Amino acid sequence: MAYVLRDWPPLRIFTSSAVFAFKALFSWLRPSMWVVQALLLPLFQIAFFVYLARFVQPSGTSVSFIAVGNAMQISAFSSIFAVCNITSEEKWQGTLIPIIATPANRFPLFLGRAVFQVFNAAVTVAVGFVYAQFIFGVDLGQANLLSLVVVILLTSVAMTGFGLMLGSLGLYLRTAMIIANVFLFIGLLLCGVNFPVSALPGWLQPLSYAIPMTYGTTAARAAVAGASLADLAPTLLEATAAGIGSILVGYGLFRAFERLARKHGRLEEF
Amino acid sequence: MSRFQTFAGSFRMSMTNFFADPQWIIPNIIAPFTFTAVALIFFRNVTGSVALYAVLGGGMMGMWGNTLYGAGFALAFDRWNGTLEYVMGTPSRLVWIVAGRSASNAVLGLLNALAIFAVAVFGFGAQLGLADPLRFFVALVLTLASLSALGVVFCSSFVLTRSAQIMTNGLEMPIYVITGSMFPIALLPFWTSPFSLALGPTWGIDAMRYAADPTYVGMGFGYAVDVAVVALTLVAYLAVGFVLFLAVENRARRDATLVEV
Numbered sequence: 001m002a003y004v005l006r007d008w009p010p011l012r013i014f015t016s017s018a019v020f021a022f023k024a025l026f027s028w029l030r031p032s033m034w035v036v037q038a039l040l041l042p043l044f045q046i047a048f049f050v051y052l053a054r055f056v057q058p059s060g061t062s063v064s065f066i067a068v069g070n071a072m073q074i075s076a077f078s079s080i081f082a083v084c085n086i087t088s089e090e091k092w093q094g095t096l097i098p099i100i101a102t103p104a105n106r107f108p109l110f111l112g113r114a115v116f117q118v119f120n121a122a123v124t125v126a127v128g129f130v131y132a133q134f135i136f137g138v139d140l141g142q143a144n145l146l147s148l149v150v151v152i153l154l155t156s157v158a159m160t161g162f163g164l165m166l167g168s169l170g171l172y173l174r175t176a177m178i179i180a181n182v183f184l185f186i187g188l189l190l191c192g193v194n195f196p197v198s199a200l201p202g203w204l205q206p207l208s209y210a211i212p213m214t215y216g217t218t219a220a221r222a223a224v225a226g227a228s229l230a231d232l233a234p235t236l237l238e239a240t241a242a243g244i245g246s247i248l249v250g251y252g253l254f255r256a257f258e259r260l261a262r263k264h265g266r267l268e269e270f
Numbered sequence: 271m272s273r274f275q276t277f278a279g280s281f282r283m284s285m286t287n288f289f290a291d292p293q294w295i296i297p298n299i300i301a302p303f304t305f306t307a308v309a310l311i312f313f314r315n316v317t318g319s320v321a322l323y324a325v326l327g328g329g330m331m332g333m334w335g336n337t338l339y340g341a342g343f344a345l346a347f348d349r350w351n352g353t354l355e356y357v358m359g360t361p362s363r364l365v366w367i368v369a370g371r372s373a374s375n376a377v378l379g380l381l382n383a384l385a386i387f388a389v390a391v392f393g394f395g396a397q398l399g400l401a402d403p404l405r406f407f408v409a410l411v412l413t414l415a416s417l418s419a420l421g422v423v424f425c426s427s428f429v430l431t432r433s434a435q436i437m438t439n440g441l442e443m444p445i446y447v448i449t450g451s452m453f454p455i456a457l458l459p460f461w462t463s464p465f466s467l468a469l470g471p472t473w474g475i476d477a478m479r480y481a482a483d484p485t486y487v488g489m490g491f492g493y494a495v496d497v498a499v500v501a502l503t504l505v506a507y508l509a510v511g512f513v514l515f516l517a518v519e520n521r522a523r524r525d526a527t528l529v530e531v
Contacts, residue, residue: 033436044443048452049308055323055453056312077439092350181297185304194308 010108017112025116038120041077042128043135046070049194050136067136068224069193069217071128075121075156076184076213083114083163084180087170096171097267100258107251110167114160121156140224147223147232154236155216158243162212165250171267172257192217212246215239276362280370288378298339299382301442302331306386309452310394322483325390325398327452330475332382333414334445340375341421342437344368345428358522365515368425376418383410399482405493406481412500413474419507420445420470426514451475455489470503 005011026034049066087110090096099109129148132138166183170176187193190204191213197205208214219227219235229236261267288294306328313324345368348354357367390396400406424441445451448465449472450458458466466472476488477496489496 029436037436037440040440041443044447047447048305048443051447051453051457052309052312054457178293178296181300185301188304188308189311195311199311 010105013104014108014112014115017109018115021113022116037077038124038127042071042074042124043131045074046128046131046136049188053194063136064132064138064224065221066194067132067138068129068221069191070188071125071132072152072155072217072220073187073191073193073213074128075125075152075159076187078117078120078124079156079159080163080166080187081180081184082117082120083160084166084170084176084183086110086113086164086167088167088176088180091170091175100262100267106254106258110164110254111247114164117163118153118156118160121159122152125152125156138224142226143224144226144228147227147229148220150229151216151219151223151232151236154239154243155212155219158212158216158239158246161243161247161250165246165253168250168254168257171254172261187211187213190214210242212239212242215242273363273366276366277370277373280367281374282370284371284374285377288374295336295378295382298336298378299332299385302328302335302382302386303389305331305446305452306390307394310390310396313396321397322479322486323452325387325396326475326478326482327446328386328390329383329410330413330417330449330451330471330478331446332386333376333379334417334451334471335442336379336382337372337375337414337417337421338424338442338445340372340378341368341425342428342441344371344375344425358519363516364519365422365512368422368515372418372422372425375421376414379417380410380414383414401484402481406478409474409477409481409493409497409500412497412504413471413478416470416474416500416504416507419504419511422511423507423514426511426518445469445471448472449475468503470500470507473497473499473503 046067049070050063053063053066087096090099129138129140129152133140162183163180166179167176169179173179190200190208191197191211192208193213197208197214200208215235215238219232219239222232222235306324309324309327313321345354345357348357358364360367387398391398424437428437448458448462449455449469450466451471455463455466455472473489473496476491477493477500479486479488480493480496491499
């Protein structure tokens with residue numbers, strides 16, 4: 001049975017794609033550089049907004065709220081930026097056409113490309129929480145650690161799905177780098193990272209709730225306050241739905257753009 | 271070819287490249303814009319010199335975003351496009367080529383800062399009353415030059431690595447924090463002070479605040495001292511950048527591992 005499952009084409013494509021993506025990443029990125037990035041990015045992002053909040057001291061906004069929100073949002077560097085650029089990077093390397101020419105199912109192929117970034121995102125968030133507690137004084141004494149771990153993992157998966165959806169645009173556009181940059185930071189405004197979503201204009205709030213990070217920040221704060229998995233189930237279900245919805249929309253867009261690119265012969269136009 | 275011709279040619283080429291595909295301004299400006307927007311929401315019930323931190327800090331971030339990314343990608347794009355060997359193979363010194371590119375990014379950085387000021391003032395209704403526009407402009411230009419020179423210093427190390435993009439991403443936020451772009455550096459842990467004070471932009475943003483608001487106290491040294499220190503750091507960064515570039519260029523030619531590192 002195990003042999004049959006291992007040879008199941010989608011699983012084989014997913015696995016080989018994930019292994020290739022991992023090897024390709026560390027063929028140009030030194031592991032030490034990866035570690036430095038994982039250690040520095042959360043520290044300075046949390047520091048910036050915590051010191052800003054301490055300076056302004058806005059009523060109703062606490063350091064804990066901001067530190068936890070930014071610790072979660074820092075995962076966007078992996079789950080949004082890196083994942084969104086997958087198609088563009090294939091384009092730059094000249095490997096997109098051979099990939100598109102293969103009969104391999106695109107769904108497991110691009111999921112495999114992105115899977116390391118789920119791990120990457122979760123590690124960065126975990127580092128962010130360590131800083132939140134030991135440098136910025138967030139009290140994790142009451143936190144439900146199991147809930148927090150599940151929230152971090154689920155949000156990383158859901159945000160990676162959102163990144164894949166954005167990345168599908170890179171198949172047709174000259175580059176997805178612009179979109180990647182916009183969505184890398186726009187979460188700071190939209191996803192309840194630094195202030196509640198309710199502080200945004202009403203017309204922007206639906207966009208907030210289309211991004212899985214919004215549910216992730218809400219659930220993480222509840223987990224820090226001690227909420228159990230059962231308490232968090234509705235929020236986690238919403239995050240999962242947003243993540244799965246993103247992946248499905250992304251896959252649909254990818255196939256539509258692939259057909260369009262084939263039709264107009266502009267797959268590598270940039 | 272004279273150094274000035276190299277510098278001018280590189281500046282012109284960089285500008286031409288930018289205007290051929292101006293969408294690349296977005297990655298450089300989106301972080302400063304978002305940070306400023308978040309800060310302005312934080313500052314919405316605050317007025318006076320405190321609110322000024324958000325607007326001026328946003329402008330400084332806009333300049334740093336562009337100069338840093340300009341420095342980071344000045345040679346990374348050559349590496350990706352396979353033109354780095356040709357650039358290194360020209361008889362012109364690499365430092366003058368990079369200097370021309372950095373100068374063009376500085377000009378675009380100034381446009382970034384103005385765009386952020388405009389969005390803050392017209393989009394968010396922030397106050398940007400300049401008590402002394404001339405002194406403000408001098409501080410702004412010196413700060414921009416200092417940021418650009420700092421970018422050149424970092425760029426020298428980017429010649430030796432394929433991880434320039436990672437390093438660029440990693441260097442954006444620390445400068446925002448350590449220079450106290452949107453809050454007083456007194457809030458930071460004491461041990462960070464030497465780093466803050468060694469950075470020209472820390473003094474530049476302080477000078478800009480002095481020029482914008484006569485009631486501003488800041489670091490306490492006054493406008494003239496701030497401007498003098500920015501000018502001093504500018505010269506120091508340029509000197510360090512020049513020496514580093516010569517060393518790095520020589521090493522790259524000697525080891526012949528330019529596109530493999």
